[in-house]
Amino acid sequence: MSQPMNITALSIGGALIASLALAQGDPLAGAVAARHAHMDLYAFNLGVLGGMAQGAVAYDAGAATAAADNLVALASINQTNYWLPGTESGAVEGSRTKVELWSAMDDLTARQAALVDAAAAMQAGAGTDLVSLQAAMGPLGSACGACHMAYRVPN
Amino acid sequence: MGRLLRWTALIVVVGAAVGWFVTGPDSLDPARFEGLTGDVARGATVFAAAGCASCHTAPDAGPDADGVALPVLAGGRSFASAFGTFVAPNISSDPDVGIGAWTDGDILTAIMRGVGPDGAHLYPSFPYTAYGRASPQDMLDLVAYLRTLPADATPNQPHQLAFPFNIRRAVGAWKLLYRRDDWTVQGDLTDQQARGRYLSEALAHCGECHTPRNALGGLQPGQWLAGAPNPSGQGRIPNITPGALQWTEGQIAEYLKSGFTPEFDTAGGEMAAVVRNTSRLSDDDRLAIAAYLKVVPPVVNTTP
Numbered sequence: 001m002s003q004p005m006n007i008t009a010l011s012i013g014g015a016l017i018a019s020l021a022l023a024q025g026d027p028l029a030g031a032v033a034a035r036h037a038h039m040d041l042y043a044f045n046l047g048v049l050g051g052m053a054q055g056a057v058a059y060d061a062g063a064a065t066a067a068a069d070n071l072v073a074l075a076s077i078n079q080t081n082y083w084l085p086g087t088e089s090g091a092v093e094g095s096r097t098k099v100e101l102w103s104a105m106d107d108l109t110a111r112q113a114a115l116v117d118a119a120a121a122m123q124a125g126a127g128t129d130l131v132s133l134q135a136a137m138g139p140l141g142s143a144c145g146a147c148h149m150a151y152r153v154p155n
Numbered sequence: 156m157g158r159l160l161r162w163t164a165l166i167v168v169v170g171a172a173v174g175w176f177v178t179g180p181d182s183l184d185p186a187r188f189e190g191l192t193g194d195v196a197r198g199a200t201v202f203a204a205a206g207c208a209s210c211h212t213a214p215d216a217g218p219d220a221d222g223v224a225l226p227v228l229a230g231g232r233s234f235a236s237a238f239g240t241f242v243a244p245n246i247s248s249d250p251d252v253g254i255g256a257w258t259d260g261d262i263l264t265a266i267m268r269g270v271g272p273d274g275a276h277l278y279p280s281f282p283y284t285a286y287g288r289a290s291p292q293d294m295l296d297l298v299a300y301l302r303t304l305p306a307d308a309t310p311n312q313p314h315q316l317a318f319p320f321n322i323r324r325a326v327g328a329w330k331l332l333y334r335r336d337d338w339t340v341q342g343d344l345t346d347q348q349a350r351g352r353y354l355s356e357a358l359a360h361c362g363e364c365h366t367p368r369n370a371l372g373g374l375q376p377g378q379w380l381a382g383a384p385n386p387s388g389q390g391r392i393p394n395i396t397p398g399a400l401q402w403t404e405g406q407i408a409e410y411l412k413s414g415f416t417p418e419f420d421t422a423g424g425e426m427a428a429v430v431r432n433t434s435r436l437s438d439d440d441r442l443a444i445a446a447y448l449k450v451v452p453p454v455v456n457t458t459p
Contacts (some may be wrong), residue, residue: 142414
């Protein structure tokens, strides 16, 4: 399966599983599907910004700011119901979360706050100019990558 | 019978002497460094490209330990392998347990030839087979920068290696087989591709993780950057030759800068640490690495 197909497949699959899970009352599978969908929404909005940063799409301050606003909103969502105990990798199909996460929920909260900060910096940079937008991509990548490095099972 | 025994004994003794001689410590030619002085600012860039902090910071120092202004290279991080577990040494400027009392020559010989100041071989878990191809100027710059880093008194831990891998002298034989002074990717390269080759093959040592190894731990010829099992046991380190990696040069450079893949997933696992280093290079250097990756001989994996 080619790489761009993965996100689409994941989204469709996630939505199907989520609806099935909810219909059948499986909160664990639903939580995994919901947090995968949340990640897809990050990717969707990052794509707008990344396209401009890499010069594939013309810089548009309004569109960039809107995408950055979305990132802040997403990063600020209450995620309590995403991280249900018993949804670690191996326990629920499709989950890539290391079980260590549940011993480090304070760290997770700190990392979520770091992502909000990086997204807020992007809000400021996105509406200023292309150079500022490009400079704000790095800290976003670092914030995303730090959590994945700590708590996501590698491929 | 007595004569046979005497001849056998002679051959064994001569063989052992030859073996001892050829597995002796390698050295550097001091003439290569004549007239050069190290520059601390350039050394910081070499330090980032070579990825020293990723292995030599303490394991509990946190994910941003290599992001602080002056990283503390206290050592202690362990690396599982087929030969046992290696533990990275303290290379802070501490004069007792670090490299503070080493001469420039000591440090350069360790980095470029894998030999310690006492003449003992270093294990190739330290990628001196890559660093040996670096330029004398870059290495002097790196030494100058290393000396500005803080001292730390964390004692060095021994490697945990089973017999016969704990025989250091045997690494001399390994070096005879696997040390190379020439580039892996040969041929006419543009200046940009050649810069990328230098960064990848001499400093960033991408091949150490991305190339599969044989039973002796040498890199398999013909499989350069073609992917390998993850030594930590989980997952696989991907094939980044054009036979598998279809990203554009711009996408590769973006990944090395921010960690974002073309689908805006992010680098995870060990690659996140690599990206923290490559994010400190210039855009030109990252594009050079991308250009180099496009001219690496394509390998298509037939077995997972």
